[in-house]
Amino acid sequence: MLTLALVVDQLTVMLGGRRILDGLTLAAQPGRLTAVLGPNGAGKTTLIRCCTGLLKPDAGSVTVLGQPAGNAQVAARVGLMPQSTGAWSGIKAVELLHYLAGLYAHPQDVDALVDRCGIGPFAKTPYRRLSGGQQQAVNLAGALIGRPELVFLDEPTAGMDPHARRATWTLLTELRTAGVAIVLTTHAMDEAQTLADQVYIVDSGRVTVAGTVAELTSDEQSLEDVFLTHTRSGRHEAAR
Template identity: 75%
Template sequence: MASPTACALEVRDLTVRLGGAVVLDALALTARAGHLTAVLGPNGAGKTTLLRCCTGLVRPDAGSVAVLGHAPGDPEVTAAVGLMPQSTGAWSGIRAGELLRYLASLYAHPQDVDALVARLGIGAYARTPYRRLSGGQQQAVNLAGALVGRPSLVFLDEPTAGMDPHARRATWELLRELRAAGVSVVLTTHAMDEAEALADQVWMIDRGRVAASGTVAELTSTGQSLEDVFLTRTHGVVG
C-alpha cells in the first residue's frame, strides 16, 4: 500500500488557454496516495480540463503535472492510471460487454470482466450497444472501463451523474473499497453529499483557480454546510 504521505498527483501553476480563454489559471493542487480527493466547481470552472491535463489529453500552456511521480502519458505510468470520462462517443457502436473485454485485453493483469460486470450490475445490458444505454448505464460501463486495468490512480469525471439512487450508492461503496485497497481516487462532482460521504480532501475550483480546500470537517468548521461554502466561494454561470 502507498505511503499515506505520498502524492499520487501534484499540479503546479497549471495554465491552459482554449479558444483564447483562460480555462485554468495557475491552478495548484495535490492528491495524496491512497486517498479519495474530490474536485468541486461550477460548470465551466475547469474540472474536466484539469483531468484531461492529468491524463495527457490536453497539453498545458504553463505549469506542470506529476502523476505517480511521472509526466502525464509517460509509459512508466500509463497502465497504472485509469480514466472515466463524462462521455465517450467513440464507444457508441460496441456492445457493453464486448467493450470491457476489449479494454481488458490491453492490460497484462486485468480484473476479471465477468466479476466486474456483476459487481456493477452491468450483466442485464452487457449485450446492448453502448449508444442505446441510459445515461446511468453508460456511466457504469465507463466506470468499469476505468477500473478493468487495476489502476493505482483513477480519475473519475462525475462518476455518478445520471445514476439512480441504487446504482449511485453501489458506486460509492465500490469507491470506498478501492480506497481501502490503497487505490488513489480523484473525482469531480457537483453532488455535495457525494463529496461529504467520500472525500478525504476537497478542492473547490472556480474560474480555473482554487477557491477553497480542506477536509469536509475543516471547510464546514464555521457551521456552514459544504454547499453553503461552495456557494459562497464560487460563482454560478450567468445566462
C-alpha cells in the first residue's frame, strides 16, 4: 500500500469573496520531492497555509502524516519555510536557531546546521540586517531544526546567489534520500526540473497538469514550455 505524507483532497478556499483554491487535489510521498508550480496568485502559498494548519479551508481536506492538518500530534514532525519571517527582525541568526531548537525534543545540532547551511559568516548578525539570500538560508535552517518528516518550502532559493542555490539543492537531495517528504514551490523551472520527483502545475487554484518531469516533457518540450501551456499569462491578482 502506498504511504503518503500529504493528501490534499478537493481543497477550496474563499478569501475576500474570491475563490483562491478551487477543488485542488495533490499528494506527496516520503523520500520524494514534490514541486508545486504556478504563476503569482495561483494559490501556492494559500495551499501551504492550509497544509500547515494556518488557514482553515472552506471545503475539502488535508491529511498530514496521517492526521488532519494542524493536529498537535504531528506539529513537531512538520517543518515550514515561509517566504518571509519579519517577526524575527531583531534576533541574531544563531540565537534564532537556538530558540527554535528549544521547541523540539530532539533537534538537530545548531552548530552543525549553521555550518551545513553556510550561515557561519553571518551567524551573529541580526536577522533584519541579512541579505535576502542570507535570510533564506536561516529560514531553511529553521524549517529543518526539528528533524521534520515532512517539510514545506515556499520558494526556498529565492534571492540566493548561485553558490548558495546549488548548496541548497544538494541539501534537499540529501533530505530526500534520508526519507523526508519535501513539498516545494518555486518559479525556477530548472530547479523543479533538477530536483522534483513529482510536479503539480497550478493555475487559478486548480491543478492543471501533473506528472514526473519525464512524463511532462515526454514530447521534447521543456518544463517551462509545459508551464506556459497550462497556465494563463499574468492575469492573476495576488493570492495570499
